[in-house]
Amino acid sequence: MEVRRSARRRRTVSAYREGDRTVVLIPARMSAKEERKWVGVMLEKLAAQERRSQLGDTELAERAEQLSRRYLDGRAHPRSVRWVTNQNTRWGSCTPSEGTIRLSHRLQSMPEYVRDYVLLHELAHLLVPGHGPDFWRLLDSYPRTERARGFLEGVTEAERRSVPSED
Structure with a gap:
């Protein structure tokens, strides 16, 4: 395991696998005690994420087809749907011109209705690129849109509060 401190990193902590090594990125000003705490948290998050990898990209694409049929009259046809590990501030993204959808790996640990909402949200972008009335x-x-959005807002707020402040 390797801990990398960064003067540019102010509040966020992240971790990823680099070959056989685990890299944890932390703010340079973090104390040794905070470092130990966050290394433990991030190691557990990575381990949990790896245990939950039951829904691979193939299954994710199949789920996208099911959701498109059920909620969008089968009109959304992504060329690719995949999990990504480089989206730590977004839950998903879509490039309508390419027909590609990417979902943050952080969703893998969330309830199915939340994953479905984010996937459906990105599928809808294949039909309507912006967030105007037609999109919504x-x-x-989808009967759980508001509940899923509330869940994601809660997770975002909890993450914001758990990150060391700059004070």
Whole structure:
């Protein structure tokens, strides 16, 4: 395991696998005690993430097809749907011109209805690129939109509060 301190990193902590090594990125000003705490937290997160890798990219693409049929009349046809590990501030992203959807690996540990909402949200972007009224009308048919959005807002707020402050 390797801990890398960065003067540019102010509040966030992240970790990833680099071959056989685990790299934990922390702010340079973090104390040794905070470092130990965050290394433990991040190692557990990575381990949990690896245990939950039950839904691979192939299954994710199949789920996208099911959701498109059920909620979008089968109109959304992504060329690719995959998990990515480089989205730590977004839950998902879509490039309509390429038909590609990427979901943050952080969703893998969340309830199915939350993953489905984010996937459906990105599928809707294949039909309507922006977040205007037409876009939100597409999501009206998904019964757990508001609940999933609330869940994600709660996770975002909890993460914001658990990151060491700059004070």
